Amino acid sequence: ENSERFSKADKDRLSEKKAKELDGYVGFANLPNQVYRKAVKKGFDFTLMVVGESGLGKSTLINSMFLAEVYSADYPGPSERVKKTVQVETSRTLLRENGVNLTLTIVDTPGFGDAVDNSNCWQPVIDYIESRYEEFLNAESRVNRRSQSPDTRVHCCLYFIAPSGHGLKPLDVEFMQRLHDKVNIIPVIAKADTMTPEECAHFKKQILNEVAQHKIKIYEFPDVEDSNDDGKPSGKKLRDRVPMAVVGSNTIVEVDGKKIRGRKYPWGIAEDSNLEHCDFIALRNMLIRTHLQDLKDVTNNVHYENYRCRKLAGLGQDPKQAKSNKNPLAQMEEEKREHVLKMKKMETEMEQVFMKVKEKKQKLKDSEADLQRRHETMRKTLETQIKELEEKRKALEAEKASWE
DSSP: OHHHHHHHHHHHHHHHSOOOOOSSOOSGGGHHHHHHHHHHHHOEEEEEEEEOOTTSOHHHHHHHHHTSOSSOTTSOOHHHHOOSSOOOEEEEEEEEETTEEEEEEEEEOTTTTOSSOOTTTTHHHHHHHHHHHHHHHHHHHOSSOOTTOOOOSOOEEEEEEOOOSSOOOHHHHHHHHHHTTTSOEEEEEOOGGGSOHHHHHHHHHHHHHHHHHTTOOOOOOOOOOOOOTTOOOOHHHHHTTOSEEOOOOOOEEEETTEEEEEEEETTEEEETTOTTTOSHHHHHIIIIIISHHHHHHHIIIIIHHHHHHHHHTTTTSOHHHHHHTSOHHHHHHHHHHHHHHHHHHHHHHHHHHHHHHHHHHHHHHHHHHHHHHHHHHHHHHHHHHHHHHHHHHHHHHHHHHHHO
């Protein structure tokens, strides 16, 4: 106890002491440069998932965001990529900027939200995200681990919301509720140039209210130290724009002698880099320039750790494996109960089938009797018509004979 009290008191004294200034240069102030050089040499990995209905401009926005043809010109259009079921497709690109390499992995989900019945369309997305966590966990658990294994976990999910102006759809709510504890979700309003500024502001307010109402946890951009010497908006002002309404364009247009990306209309040009037109530049700045590393940290320290804890605690194991750990007698009793319930369910279903067959037979009998009655009525009507025609024919022949 004395040693514990001493160590605690010692720590308190050390914490109260101020840092000592050195009389000369030692060299550990160069540590950040060492870390920087090592990080630049290794390069960086970033995996971005884009989810949303076809035709919302996801591939166009990605190309605009990274100022590169991440999706090439021969990439099939929305109508050609519509799938009957949701599929997960990945494309990896190596980007270089000022000597810094970024291995960018784009995870696309063609077919999401395009079917008539979209039940469980989020399941392939969940399976993919958890399979990346499982792969990373297995790599960590190996005896001989690789020193630089690539990080393929999904660090961010851009969820594209159609610019309907009427709040979130049930599919939007269900998807974000299913994935908000597995990945960093950033909701994005697509094709913001289809709404007026007033409509866009109202739509954003609706979305935020529904997100709070359904207790959906979207990624919150933390505060960063930013200098406003260059006149750019601060992080707080950019953060107030969430959910961000964006306009993506692969077209270069000229405005006041400057070539920029934008969309040209008869009434003017929608510039993707103009904060008065849309939030694209705010999204790019916060996603890449200021918060990319935080997205990776939250993925590793929160979402992956949650998955890892569930997996190691046995909560994520296969139900069949979980059953094998139970008492054999209890397991047999449980299986017996399940079998009885299953048989009762089958019996009920068979009774319902028999009832339906009985009802069908009765309907057929009623239909047959009705057809018989109609047939008899038609037969009598035809006989009456034949008699009338026969009488008319005889009368006509008699009249003809009298004239002759």
